[in-house]
Amino acid sequence: MSKDDLAKEGFLDPIISTASCQLLSQGAEARVWSGEFLGRPVILKQRFKKKYRHPVLDKHLNHSRLKQEVRSLLKARKLGIPTPVLYDVELEASTIYMERIAGCSVKELLKKGMSPADRHSLGRKIGQLLATMHDGSLVHGDLTTSNMLVRSDSQDLVMIDFGLSSISGLAEDKAVDLYVLERAFNSAHATSVDMYDAVLEAYKQHSRQWCPTLNKLADVRMRGRKRVMVG
Amino acid sequence: MTQALCLGIEGSANKIGVGIVREDGEILANPRHTYITPPGQGFLPRETAVHHQEHVVSLVQQALKEAKVAPKNISCIAYTKGPGMGGPLVAGAIAARMLAQLWKVPIIAVNHCVGHIEMGRIVTGARDPVVLYVSGGNTQVIAYSEQRYRIFGETIDLAVGNCLDKFARVLNLSNDPSPGYNIEQLAKEGSQFIELPYVVKGMDVSFSGLLSFIEEKTKELLASKTATPADMCFSLQETIFAMLVEVTERAMAHCNTRDVLIVGGVGCNMRLQEMMQQMVEDRGGELYAIDERYCIDNGAMIAWPGLLAFKQGQFTPLEEATCTQRFRTDDVLVTWRD
Ligand SMILES: Nc1ncnc2c1ncn2[C@@H]1O[C@H](COP(=O)(O)OP(=O)(O)O)[C@@H](O)[C@H]1O
Ligand SMILES: [Mg+2]
Numbered sequence: 001m002s003k004d005d006l007a008k009e010g011f012l013d014p015i016i017s018t019a020s021c022q023l024l025s026q027g028a029e030a031r032v033w034s035g036e037f038l039g040r041p042v043i044l045k046q047r048f049k050k051k052y053r054h055p056v057l058d059k060h061l062n063h064s065r066l067k068q069e070v071r072s073l074l075k076a077r078k079l080g081i082p083t084p085v086l087y088d089v090e091l092e093a094s095t096i097y098m099e100r101i102a103g104c105s106v107k108e109l110l111k112k113g114m115s116p117a118d119r120h121s122l123g124r125k126i127g128q129l130l131a132t133m134h135d136g137s138l139v140h141g142d143l144t145t146s147n148m149l150v151r152s153d154s155q156d157l158v159m160i161d162f163g164l165s166s167i168s169g170l171a172e173d174k175a176v177d178l179y180v181l182e183r184a185f186n187s188a189h190a191t192s193v194d195m196y197d198a199v200l201e202a203y204k205q206h207s208r209q210w211c212p213t214l215n216k217l218a219d220v221r222m223r224g225r226k227r228v229m230v231g
Numbered sequence: 232m233t234q235a236l237c238l239g240i241e242g243s244a245n246k247i248g249v250g251i252v253r254e255d256g257e258i259l260a261n262p263r264h265t266y267i268t269p270p271g272q273g274f275l276p277r278e279t280a281v282h283h284q285e286h287v288v289s290l291v292q293q294a295l296k297e298a299k300v301a302p303k304n305i306s307c308i309a310y311t312k313g314p315g316m317g318g319p320l321v322a323g324a325i326a327a328r329m330l331a332q333l334w335k336v337p338i339i340a341v342n343h344c345v346g347h348i349e350m351g352r353i354v355t356g357a358r359d360p361v362v363l364y365v366s367g368g369n370t371q372v373i374a375y376s377e378q379r380y381r382i383f384g385e386t387i388d389l390a391v392g393n394c395l396d397k398f399a400r401v402l403n404l405s406n407d408p409s410p411g412y413n414i415e416q417l418a419k420e421g422s423q424f425i426e427l428p429y430v431v432k433g434m435d436v437s438f439s440g441l442l443s444f445i446e447e448k449t450k451e452l453l454a455s456k457t458a459t460p461a462d463m464c465f466s467l468q469e470t471i472f473a474m475l476v477e478v479t480e481r482a483m484a485h486c487n488t489r490d491v492l493i494v495g496g497v498g499c500n501m502r503l504q505e506m507m508q509q510m511v512e513d514r515g516g517e518l519y520a521i522d523e524r525y526c527i528d529n530g531a532m533i534a535w536p537g538l539l540a541f542k543q544g545q546f547t548p549l550e551e552a553t554c555t556q557r558f559r560t561d562d563v564l565v566t567w568r569d
Contacts, residue, residue: 026514028481051513052476052506054469056424142433146485164431176387180433186561187374187381188485223387 014044014095029065029163034100041100042087045069047163048094062094065163069096072138072162079136081129082158101160103152107145110189122150123198125157130181130199131207133159134174141165143181145189171209175216178203182221235306237541238294238330239534240287242323243315243343244367245274247283249290250530251298251305252538256353259298261524261531262290270405273396280318287326294530302334307546309537312340313558314368320554328552337546339537340553343528344369344560347494348380349539350532355519357492363479363507364560366495366528367392370475372434372482373560375568380560383482384434391471392497394438398467401446402460409527414464415500421465423458429470434478434485438471472503476510489516499526539567 021035021044033044047062066089076083085099104112106122114122126148133140140147141164149158166173178200185196204210234254241248241263248263266282268274295302310327313320331338348362362373362380370391372384389397392411399410404417428444430437445467452458479491491511493504504520511518525532540546543566 025484027484028477050473050477050510052509053473054424056426057429057469057473060426061429142481144433144485164433176432176435179387180435183382183384183435184433187376187383190377190379190381220387 014046014090014093014097016042016044016097018044018046029062037087037097041102043084043098043100044095045098046093046095066091066094066096068165069161069163072165072167073098075136075138075167076133076159076162079132079138081133081136081138082156083162084158084160101149101151101158103150103158105146106148106150107188109150110145110192110195114192116194119192119195120198122157123195124202127199127202127204128206129157129159130178131203131205131210134177134213135208137167137169139166139168139173139177141177141180143177144184171212171216172220174209174213175220178213178217179220182217233304235538235541236298236300236304237307237309237339237534237538238291238305239309239341239530239532239537240291240323240327241311241343241346241528241530241533242283242287242319243311243313244319244528245279245282246528247286247290247319247323248528248530249287249294250532250534251294251300252531252534254538254542256535258531259300260294260296261529262293262297263527263529264290265408267407271400271403272406273400276316276318279316280322283319283322287322290530291326291330305334305336307331307337307339307537307541308334309339309341309533309541310552311343311346311533312553313555314343315554315556317554317556320556324552324554328549331549331552337541338549338552339540339545340547340551341533341536341540342558342560342563343533344371345380345563345565346532346536348373348492348560349536350525350529351492351494351519351521353535354521354525355492357490357517357519359488360490360492360519361479361482361486361488362492362494363475363498364495365391365475365493365497365503367396367497369495370436370438371560372478374482374486374488375565378565378568380563380565382559382561383485384436384478387432387435387437388439389437389442391436391438391475392495394442394471395467395497397442398445398449398463401449402463409496411497411500414468415502417461418464418468418502419461421459421461421463423462423466424469425452425458425462425466427466427470429474431474431477434481436474436478441470468500468502472500472506475503476506479507480510480514483514483516489514490519491516492519494521494526496527499523543567
């Protein structure tokens, strides 16, 4: 993308020009680039203007999500949840710089094919990590298998993409968080739902508040089933 | 060889429709009748069922006449099994069972949501899009994989159309032709953007908090004359449609798909189509949208998937030709796609 194009979208080019980077993904709200900074592999995540959104709403969302992502990346580290190291934030360019994790997303791993035993142990890892996160009142907001990476060297699980996260101690919010993940498994990985069972099993063992949260999860599920669907 | 014809009956909500569709996808007739309630009032199951019973026979006659076919040319009858309102659904199912026995043809139960999707695909020619299904009772982001329409995102409380209908009642807007249509028209005159709660969780959305907020806020702002009803409609549409476009885009990124199909009654809203178009263009894809003839509940959308199943040799035994108010999109085994 050229400087002119960026300017047209109302953006300054980040200090490391995206021209020298490789576009990894264009998600619903951000472009993610891979580049180098001081000889280190970095990720640039730039939130861009959405033409379809009212400018007031767009600015508000981009700004608050960028701030929330930064806050929660730091909060997660404090809780002992592995996340990419944050290098820098450029508000004017709506860009976050962070450590590039060498590895694969859980989604990619599943697509490549995993043995039932590997699925089970990775599912348990995910469940334990979510328990710690939720016990620390951090709710992710977009739990999918593309937002969990596995380091290729240590096999550590790393959480990313905290733009929709929030701080909440409410069982309801944590339950919806799990429900989003459950639905991701049911839709995108219909053949690997056994992995989600392992997630819940480990969550139950490790979360101090597993009881209210899993009870609420049952409620949230029922709401989906009971809803009248007319029209 | 003559082509198979299917007659479909839809009556899951406040519309009763009868459609006749030919094997090549040609829609020969598709008349419908809408039960319209006074402003400020929603439709109730019992009255709606009576409305459907009163109109279904004449609609069948009208459809046969428009299609210029005789009952002996009809190969099968399709009807809406669910989801929807109990009474109105039963009214449609009884008519379908009666015709199947009278004309001695097989009967096929159809899922209403799958009807919307297949109708959208045949009318627009979309091959494998992410589907946004938005109506009075449903809000779902759907993609096809391995013989099922899988739900990637949905509302965790109210449906978008339901939210619009309830807000129309706050402003006492007319239900003719629909509350959503009247909000859309009024919104065109709005200019002031009032910030409203915006709730997206992954690929799911939530509207209930937004609805209670705007109900209160509207009373307050209208009383103090700081905003007009048009401003409120404008702000509501801008906010909820942005949420819908965002979750659709998230599903596209997740499934690696470029095209979008919008179906369901709210899908004929031009502002929603325009916003979706902008998003899809930026991703180099194509938006497939349909107008009110096919977006809004109708008989052809039931006849067409009925015919697809019929060609696969799938029928519903008469004693199993019942209705169910809750019937999820992903419960249906889609045998006609690979
Ligand atoms: N720190 C990182 N290291 C390696 N890959 C990353 C990193 N951050 C993001 N990615 C890759 O980019 C994709 C999109 O990033 P993400 O933060 O999830 O943005 P979005 O909000 O668009 O989903 C991820 O699914 C992952 O494949
Ligand atoms: Mg992501």
